[in-house]
Amino acid sequence: DAGVIQSPRHEVTEMGQEVTLRCKPISGHDYLFWYRQTMMRGLELLIYFNNNVPIDDSGMPEDRFSAKMPNASFSTLKIQPSEPRDSAVYFCASSLMHTGELFFGEGSRLTVL
Amino acid sequence: AQKVTQAQTEISVVEKEDVTLDCVYETRDTTYYLFWYKQPPSGELVFLIRRNSFDEQNEISGRYSWNFQKSTSSFNFTITASQVVDSAVYFCALSAPGGGYQKVTFGTGTKLQVIP
Numbered sequence: 550d551a552g553v554i555q556s557p558r559h560e561v562t563e564m565g566q567e568v569t570l571r572c573k574p575i576s577g578h579d580y581l582f583w584y585r586q587t588m589m590r591g592l593e594l595l596i597y598f599n600n601n602v603p604i605d606d607s608g609m610p611e612d613r614f615s616a617k618m619p620n621a622s623f624s625t626l627k628i629q630p631s632e633p634r635d636s637a638v639y640f641c642a643s644s645l646m647h648t649g650e651l652f653f654g655e656g657s658r659l660t661v662l
Numbered sequence: 663a664q665k666v667t668q669a670q671t672e673i674s675v676v677e678k679e680d681v682t683l684d685c686v687y688e689t690r691d692t693t694y695y696l697f698w699y700k701q702p703p704s705g706e707l708v709f710l711i712r713r714n715s716f717d718e719q720n721e722i723s724g725r726y727s728w729n730f731q732k733s734t735s736s737f738n739f740t741i742t743a744s745q746v747v748d749s750a751v752y753f754c755a756l757s758a759p760g761g762g763y764q765k766v767t768f769g770t771g772t773k774l775q776v777i778p
Contacts, residue, residue, distance in 0.1 A: 653707040
């Protein structure tokens with residue numbers, strides 16, 4: 550079975566550019582999460598969705614960040630405009646309702662110059 | 663508030679040694695879940711185990727074992743006869759209704775290096 554699929558795996562961009570990260574969750578999973586991992590702050594939950602509806606976006610650092618889930622099989626995390634401090638690995642994860650067991654994608658490593 | 667503390671930042675062991683990774687958690691909820699995840703050098707996060715707060719039985723899976731003690735709010739992870747492939751960062755995590763079960767709080771991770 551396919552796991553969580555993220556793209557791109559690596560993204561290098563210049564400050565001020567728009568960045569879009571994509572995620573396809575595991576089929577049948579009710580929840581989708583976006584996490585950010587940095588050396589300084591570890592793993593941070595940015596936002597999560599339940600049945601395509603955003604439930605908690607309190608972890609989104611600022612208005613430059615936005616996330617959508619137009620259907621059960623696709624989500625995007627957008628940063629506009631990007632800044633060097635956004636450089637991190639962004640993980641998408643999905644899970645079944647109430648299990649809490651997260652299935653992570655391989656991550657998207659973002660470098661903003 | 664929920665918190666997970668992994669006091670060991672890095673551990674180095676020689677292959678075949680046993681190693682224990684410590685995890686201490688804080689939550690006001692009486693019902694919660696505890697987890698361990700592994701992040702190998704390739705970068706992906708891999709689920710290892712989930713433990714319900716009502717189940718204090720220790721668990722063994724091959725060379726891996728987990729010791730859950732509510733009295734000390736600890737959920738420690740032991741690797742027996744470590745192997746080079748065990749080299750990774752290991753994260754302990756917690757989810758509880760107070761934070762929304764789906765909001766998993768991760769510790770800062772323990773980097774394990776197994777030296778051949």
